Amino acid sequence: MAAQKINEAHEHIAKAEKCLKTSLTKWKPDFDSAASEYAKAAVCFKNAKQYEQAKDAYLKEAEYHTENKTLFHAAKAIEQAGMMMKEQKKMPEAIQYIEKACMMYMENGTPDTAAMALDRAGKLIEPLNLEKAVDLYQKAAGVFENEDRLRQAVELLGKASRLLVRLKRLDEAAVALQKEKNMYKEIENFPMCFKKTTAQVLVHLHRGDYVAADKCVRESYSLPGYSGSEDCVAMETLLQGYDEQDEDQVYRVCNSPLLKYMDNDYAKLAISLKVPGGGKKKKAAAAPQGGASGAPAAKEEDEDEYEGGLC
Numbered sequence: 001m002a003a004q005k006i007n008e009a010h011e012h013i014a015k016a017e018k019c020l021k022t023s024l025t026k027w028k029p030d031f032d033s034a035a036s037e038y039a040k041a042a043v044c045f046k047n048a049k050q051y052e053q054a055k056d057a058y059l060k061e062a063e064y065h066t067e068n069k070t071l072f073h074a075a076k077a078i079e080q081a082g083m084m085m086k087e088q089k090k091m092p093e094a095i096q097y098i099e100k101a102c103m104m105y106m107e108n109g110t111p112d113t114a115a116m117a118l119d120r121a122g123k124l125i126e127p128l129n130l131e132k133a134v135d136l137y138q139k140a141a142g143v144f145e146n147e148d149r150l151r152q153a154v155e156l157l158g159k160a161s162r163l164l165v166r167l168k169r170l171d172e173a174a175v176a177l178q179k180e181k182n183m184y185k186e187i188e189n190f191p192m193c194f195k196k197t198t199a200q201v202l203v204h205l206h207r208g209d210y211v212a213a214d215k216c217v218r219e220s221y222s223l224p225g226y227s228g229s230e231d232c233v234a235m236e237t238l239l240q241g242y243d244e245q246d247e248d249q250v251y252r253v254c255n256s257p258l259l260k261y262m263d264n265d266y267a268k269l270a271i272s273l274k275v276p277g278g279g280k281k282k283k284a285a286a287a288p289q290g291g292a293s294g295a296p297a298a299k300e301e302d303e304d305e306y307e308g309g310l311c
Contacts (some may be wrong), residue, residue: 002048009044009057012037016060025259035073042080053085071111075104079117091128095121095136106143115143117154126163134163138176145183154183161199165265170207178201185223193223194231196202198259201235203267214239234258243275 016037019030035240065074082097082261098121117139124214126133136158144153157180181196197220217235220226230250234253241249250273253259259270262278 002050005044006050006053009041009048009050009053012041014046015055016041016064016120020064028156029067031064031068032070035061035068035070037079038064039077042077046084049087051084051087055081058084070187071104072110073103075108075113078104082121086124086165091125095125099136099198102139111143112149112253113145115140115147115152115156118143122156122159123311130163130167134160137163138273149274150183150187156178157183158228162263162265165203165269168256170203174212175198190223190225194226194229195262197226198231198235198262199269201238202259202266202273205238206269209240210242213242230258242273242275245275247275250275 001093010214011187016034019033019037022029038057038061042054042061045051045057062074062077062081065077069264078097082094082101085091085094085097096208102117102121105111105117118136121239122133122136122140125136138154138207141153141156141160144150144156157176161173161176164170164176177196181193181200184196185192186193197216200216201213204210204216215275217232217239220232226232234256238250239255240246241253254270254273260267262270
């Protein structure tokens with residue numbers, strides 16, 4: 001069966017080469033027919049599992065589509081060449097071909113196809129190279145955003161944000177999450193804004209930036225329905241526990257169903273969150289100067305509580 005398919009492929013290549021020949025009665029090569037024959041040859045090689053030869057045939061198809069100024073079909077052929085590299089476990093080369101195809105899709109005026117190809121490339125490389133996957137997802141999101149397709153853009157941004165957290169590139173993750181949140185706000189998906197606020201708080205606390213975490217919650221009060229919501233109460237409780245170094249309170253919030261059933265990368269942030277100092281903060285009353293009476297100390301504590309209430 002494989003030998004038969006390989007023979008068929010060579011027959012198609014022979015026909016393609018014949019289409020490219022010129023004569024006194026045929027002044028121009030027939031690029032369209034040549035491309036079609038190379039496409040058929042590529043399929044035969046692929047069916048015979050001759051992936052390197054299939055890749056070469058797809059590239060020839062792309063070459064003649066380009067000569068014929070049919071860039072969309074040329075890009076499709078180059079993308080297929082990339083898939084032949086994927087079959088050979090040559091992922092970096094596969095991604096290079098797919099990225100090249102995406103540039104041609106853009107040049108052809110079909111950015112949506114380019115973005116979808118970048119998304120597919122991201123999925124292919126993600127198990128092997130998280131950094132490259134982040135780059136591809138962000139590029140795809142940028143293409144969709146430029147086309148005002150925010151729902152598709154924000155979904156891809158979400159993939160990039162989660163991978164940035166997994167890579168522990170938390171400063172970049174914080175920026176990406178803010179962009180996600182802004183986009184969800186623009187399309188008025190407020191429940192997702194709440195979830196992104198929770199993710200932001202976790203990221204900022206792992207960065208050791210309590211002020212930024214608190215600011216995210218405060219800014220979210222302007223979102224319809226956030227104040228008093230389950231997400232809001234949980235984050236207020238978490239921030240209070242973190243600020244007061246109350247390990248038990250932080251543990252309860254971080255192990256609640258609300259956080260445990262987030263996307264896995266954020267759930268891991270929650271269960272691994274540690275409070276500063278590593279334990280519950282205990283207030284120690286200062287010993288009074290020059291005497292054993294406890295009255296002055298009690299007065300001092302009352303003053304501290306009063307001043308704290310003003311902050």
